Amino acid sequence: MKLYGDFTKRDWLKALDIREEQIPGAFVIHGEHEHDHNIKEWTGILKPIQWLPSWNSIVGSYEGNQIGFANVYGGPMAATVVHRFSVMGTSKWIQTGYFGGLSHEVDYGDILIVTAAEMKDGVSDWYLPNQQIVYSDEQLVNAAVRFCEENGYNYKKGTILTTGAIMVETQSMVNDWAEKGHVAVDMETATTLSVASYFGKKAIAILNLSDHLIKGDTFYHEDEERDQMEEETDRRIKELALHLATK
Incomplete structure (x- = not known):
């Protein structure tokens, strides 16, 4: 009897009852708690939908490319998600979602192109038990920069700290992370x-500023202009993610 860490490609295909040709070459991983809204939105992007791996994920087609x-x-x-599909053959991972700002150099409306994560x-x-820092794929970073510059989209490059416990964050922690040189904090990128x-796949994170922690902003500071800017940046990040997924 095998346990999950011993599963091979054939084991996962059998467990999910799918064929190898159903596995997408690229996968967008979006970090946010409102999964229902995002699944509906991406169902409209990835047409036709080919199958539903689980309650929080879909695989469909975009410009002739199979994308998850x-x-x-x-x-x-x-x-x-990344473990199972990497074993099955997905070769490119694009993390999207949101980050807390740790630097005055980033602002609302910027696309953060993450170069590395603590x-x-x-x-x-x-x-990766012997590492503290993990890097985005350099080719994907360069491609993201080119796309932003060609389209006139505001962007920043920088490193991020990924935490597993957002609700224990304090101003002291935020200041310490900023002093280390990180421009952002999130909950998924390093993972x-x-x-x-670990599986030898390419990956990058392209994120949207949701709460400027170094300035004292939180999710609960309502600002209509900021919300509109965040929505427009989300649109641009989706555009960039699909560009990277299809190249």
């Missing part, structure tokens, strides 16, 4: 990058 989308919240959920999520070290790296 999963809505996750936190490292354990991200790892479950692994404080509690999951990454199971895959996705680490699991992808």
Whole structure:
């Protein structure tokens, strides 16, 4: 009897009752708790939908490419998707979602192109036990930069810290992370990058600023202009994610 860590490609295909040709070449992993809204939106993007791997993910077609989308919240959920599909053959991972700002150099409306992530999520070290930092794929980073510059989209490059416990964050923690040189904090990026790296797959994170922690902003500071900017940046990130997924 095999346990999950021993499952081969054939084992996972059998467990999910699918064929090898159904596995997408690229997968977008979106970090957010409102999965229902995002699944509906991506169902409209990836047409036709070919199959539903689970309650929080879909696989469909975009411009002739088979692409997956999963809505996750936190490292354990991200790892479950990235692990299984990496074993089955998905070769490219694009993490989207949101980050808390740790630097005055980033602002609302910027697309953060993550170059590396510090692994404080509690999951990454199971895959890369001898590392503290995991890197985005350089080719994907360069492609993301080119896309933003060609389209006139605001962007910043920088490193992020991924935590597994957002509700314990304090101003002191935020200041410490900023002093380390990180421009952002999130809950999924290091996990996705680490699991992808473990299996020799390419991965990148492209994120949207949701709460500017270094300035004292939280999710609960309502601002209509900020909300509109966040929505427009989400649209641009989807556009960028699909560009990276199809190249």
